[in-house]
Amino acid sequence: MSFVLTKSTAVNLKNFITVVLIAVAYLVTSYFLVGFKTDQLVLIGIFFSLYFSTGTTRKFVLGFSIFIVYWIVFDYMKAFPNYEYNEVHISSLYNLEKHYFGIHEAGGRLLTPNEYWRLHNLTFLDVLTGLFYLCWIPVPLAFAAYLFFTRKREFLHFSLTFVLVNLLGFVVYYTYPAAPPWYIQYHGFQFVRATPGNTAGLARFDAHFHINLFKSIYAKGSNVFAAMPSLHSSYPLIVVYYGLKNRLGWPNLFFITVSVGIWFSAVYTSHHYVLDVIAGIATATLGIILFNYLATHSKNIQRWLTVYEGIIQ
Numbered sequence: 001m002s003f004v005l006t007k008s009t010a011v012n013l014k015n016f017i018t019v020v021l022i023a024v025a026y027l028v029t030s031y032f033l034v035g036f037k038t039d040q041l042v043l044i045g046i047f048f049s050l051y052f053s054t055g056t057t058r059k060f061v062l063g064f065s066i067f068i069v070y071w072i073v074f075d076y077m078k079a080f081p082n083y084e085y086n087e088v089h090i091s092s093l094y095n096l097e098k099h100y101f102g103i104h105e106a107g108g109r110l111l112t113p114n115e116y117w118r119l120h121n122l123t124f125l126d127v128l129t130g131l132f133y134l135c136w137i138p139v140p141l142a143f144a145a146y147l148f149f150t151r152k153r154e155f156l157h158f159s160l161t162f163v164l165v166n167l168l169g170f171v172v173y174y175t176y177p178a179a180p181p182w183y184i185q186y187h188g189f190q191f192v193r194a195t196p197g198n199t200a201g202l203a204r205f206d207a208h209f210h211i212n213l214f215k216s217i218y219a220k221g222s223n224v225f226a227a228m229p230s231l232h233s234s235y236p237l238i239v240v241y242y243g244l245k246n247r248l249g250w251p252n253l254f255f256i257t258v259s260v261g262i263w264f265s266a267v268y269t270s271h272h273y274v275l276d277v278i279a280g281i282a283t284a285t286l287g288i289i290l291f292n293y294l295a296t297h298s299k300n301i302q303r304w305l306t307v308y309e310g311i312i313q
Contacts, residue, residue, distance in 0.1 A: 011052060019051060026072070033079040043068070063148050063312040066159040067141070070166055077170070081223050083193065088177040088225045091189045097181075097273040114181035114270040121204065121268075129268045130205030130214070132261035136232045139258055143239050151246065152309050157295065158242045165238060165287030169231045172283070178228035182270040195224050201269030230272040233263050233280030234287070241288055 023044045030040050047068070050061035094112065102110040111119070140162065147155035182200035197218035199206065206214050236259035243252040263281075266272035272280075294301050 011058075019048070023048070030072075030075075033076050043071075059312045060148060063152075063155060063159070064144070066156075066163055067144070070163050073170075074166070077173075077223055077226075081194070081225070082174045082177040083191070083223075083225050085174055086177050088179055088191050089228075090179045090184065090191065093178050093228065093273065093275065094181075094184055094189075097275050101274045112181065113267050113274055115185075117268045118185070118201065118270060121201065123204075123208065125268060126201070126204040126208060128261070129265035130202055130208075132258065132265045133202060133214075133232070133269065135258050136235055136262055139255070140235045140239050143243070143255075147242070147246075148312070152312060153305070154242065154246060155312075156305055156309060157291070158238065161242075161288055161291045162235070162238055164291050165234050165284050166231060168283050168287050168290075169229050169234065169280075172229055172279070173223070173226040176228055177225040178276070179225055180227040180271055180276075181273055183224065185270060197224055200271055202271070227272055228276050229279030229283045230266050230276040231280055231283070232266050232272065233259075233277045234284035236262050237281055237284040238288065241284075 026044070027036075027040060030036065047061055050057040052058075097112045097114075098110055101113055103113060103116045105111050105116065105119075117125075144155060144158055144162075147158055180200070182198050183195065185200075186198065187195065199214040199218050202214040202218075206212055236255065240252065240255045240259055243255045263277050266277055267274055295305065
């Protein structure tokens with residue numbers, strides 16, 4: 001028995017029930033961990049629409065389920081704040097940043113790069129860094145979509161590398177909770193539990209265009225004490241790696257520009273220290289190396305990749 005959805009595809013009863021049960025389980029789990037949010041219904045609505053439309057859209061959403069799982073895990077981190085498990089590093093990271101990357105201001109005052117740019121911000125840079133920061137998720141997802149329609153195996157490699165880099169970052173988040181630069185600017189060196197997210201320097205972008213874009217984004221943050229490593233800095237580097245690996249030509253210049261732009265923006269807007277950015281670059285590099293090793297040497301990984309590639313072909 002099947003539910004015929006379009007002329008091009010059909011979904012059998014077993015698959016239909018499985019998808020519905022997974023959606024219900026997701027809503028129930030979310031309710032108890034982070035509470036009910038309309039975003040959860042939007043996510044389910046998008047998944048159902050793509051899964052039950054055509055064979056092509058179903059394969060697309062199944063492929064991108066890797067990113068959906070990542071997003072759910074990231075959201076659930078709200079239920080397990082990292083400051084509950086280890087001490088939050090505030091002054092120690094600030095002083096380390098100042099020691100290695102401090103800038104001498106007139107009068108002999110030593111500033112972190114974040115403090116320097118906060119004093120010397122420019123409207124041009126406010127707009128430019130805001131635009132770069134808006135790329136940190138759309139560019140990787142657009143690149144993943146391109147790989148999905150052109151190179152299925154590379155899409156899987158890219159997606160799994162993306163998730164692996166995030167998992168490595170999450171491990172550091174919980175072993176080394178760290179406050180972002182803006183935290184000290186607003187709260188000093190005292191630890192304040194459950195501190196809400198803050199747009200920091202990106203507020204100038206919102207103010208320039210009279211919008212609340214970044215304010216709405218950072219209001220949904222999972223944990224402000226997760227500045228080290230900067231995964232904002234990791235994502236574009238993964239794109240650069242796979243762009244170069246697949247010899248995409250001139251688009252790689254765009255990817256490299258976005259990477260450097262995001263790295264600078266993270267510091268300029270006081271969302272990350274230079275040390276956070278370096279850690280993000282190191283995390284991406286480690287994740288790429290580790291995935292390549294596993295994909296080459298693990299027969300189980302190779303077998304799983306082959307099966308999953310067959311599902312989304």
